[in-house]
Amino acid sequence: MRSNVFLLQLGEYFDTFLPDIRRASKNTISAYADSFAVFFQFLYEAKGLQHSVATYKHFTPALFDEFLLWMKNERKYSASSIRQRMTAITTFLKYASRREMMAVSAYTSAASSEHPDVERTEFPYFTLEETRVLLALPNPAKYLGDRDLVLLSLLYEAGARAQEICDLRVCDIRFGKPTKVKLHGKGSKTREVPISDDVANLLRYHLKRQELNGNESRELPLFSSQTNAKMTTACIRSIVKKYVGIAKSENPVLFPEKNYSPHSFRHSKAVHMVEAGVNLIYIRNFLGHVSITSTEIYARVGQAAVTKALAERKIPRLNGSIPQENNQCALPDFINMSR
Numbered sequence: 001m002r003s004n005v006f007l008l009q010l011g012e013y014f015d016t017f018l019p020d021i022r023r024a025s026k027n028t029i030s031a032y033a034d035s036f037a038v039f040f041q042f043l044y045e046a047k048g049l050q051h052s053v054a055t056y057k058h059f060t061p062a063l064f065d066e067f068l069l070w071m072k073n074e075r076k077y078s079a080s081s082i083r084q085r086m087t088a089i090t091t092f093l094k095y096a097s098r099r100e101m102m103a104v105s106a107y108t109s110a111a112s113s114e115h116p117d118v119e120r121t122e123f124p125y126f127t128l129e130e131t132r133v134l135l136a137l138p139n140p141a142k143y144l145g146d147r148d149l150v151l152l153s154l155l156y157e158a159g160a161r162a163q164e165i166c167d168l169r170v171c172d173i174r175f176g177k178p179t180k181v182k183l184h185g186k187g188s189k190t191r192e193v194p195i196s197d198d199v200a201n202l203l204r205y206h207l208k209r210q211e212l213n214g215n216e217s218r219e220l221p222l223f224s225s226q227t228n229a230k231m232t233t234a235c236i237r238s239i240v241k242k243y244v245g246i247a248k249s250e251n252p253v254l255f256p257e258k259n260y261s262p263h264s265f266r267h268s269k270a271v272h273m274v275e276a277g278v279n280l281i282y283i284r285n286f287l288g289h290v291s292i293t294s295t296e297i298y299a300r301v302g303q304a305a306v307t308k309a310l311a312e313r314k315i316p317r318l319n320g321s322i323p324q325e326n327n328q329c330a331l332p333d334f335i336n337m338s339r
Contacts, residue, residue: 056096130251153198158181166221175200
């Protein structure tokens with residue numbers, strides 16, 4: 001039962017604010033719920049507190065310092081996972097502090113805690129959830145929103161370099177089953193990559209909107225800048241920076257890397273293909289790599305993602321095991337339903 005202001009606001013946060021006002025995805029809400037499940041387990045194990053008696057007055061700087069050490073030493077979480085969980089809790093407390101004075105001190109305590117430095121990946125890339133968030137941001141009803149929607153979708157779908165997107169002409173799109181895009185890569189090398197029907201439909205929409213359907217338009221650039229000049233890589237960097245900035249502000253638990261770039265879409269596509277079980281040889285050809293060595297880096301990252309998921313998510317046991325003493329704390333119903 002929600003017997004105090006903290007639990008009442010937390011319930012409203014999960015039941016109403018995240019799904020209806022923030023319109024957060026199910027995966028994002030699940031990530032927030034997992035973070036609070038870990039926090040409640042810490043309160044139970046380390047402080048002897050059930051969630052039903054936890055209040056804002058308990059959330060002091062010393063408690064959050066102890067929570068950080070507990071996650072590191074007892075749960076063996078990575079720096080990235082620790083930051084993700086603290087960010088989820090801090091984001092809620094920020095929400096609560098705007099509605100309840102008692103939450104202000106708790107928010108200050110959480111926000112001022114020193115998070116561990118995250119070891120950066122060999123290259124910044126987006127998870128599947130982050131990619132979905134990004135590609136849903138451009139609004140076709142707004143100025144240049146339709147162009148940005150198509151450009152970012154194709155940047156990811158084709159695993160293209162920024163310069164390859166700039167060099168695309170209308171005649172480089174060959175509609176069919178599947179639709180293919182001819183990319184002009186490094187060293188004057190070209191390659192054709194297949195794209196999904198959804199992205200093909202976006203391209204048809206773009207050609208119609210820009211009046212590029214006629215034969216006289218075949219040699220024209222597929223994408224143009226605000227001044228109707230050929231797109232430049234600087235322009236694409238600016239577009240990516242804009243939407244990543246919006247995505248970070250709206251989804252503070254996601255996008256942990258400091259510097260994302262247009263190339264992050266290419267990296268992301270490769271990692272997602274590895275995670276889907278696509279053979280490295282096919283990925284090499286898709287990306288236009290000369291050597292398989294350049295592609296193997298994505299296999300290492302893909303395996304790291306699998307290892308992390310197995311270590312940190314609750315995977316159901318299908319084999320028999322010795323019964324363990326139950327030391328799991330009770331969780332609010334709205335947390336269990338959100339996970």
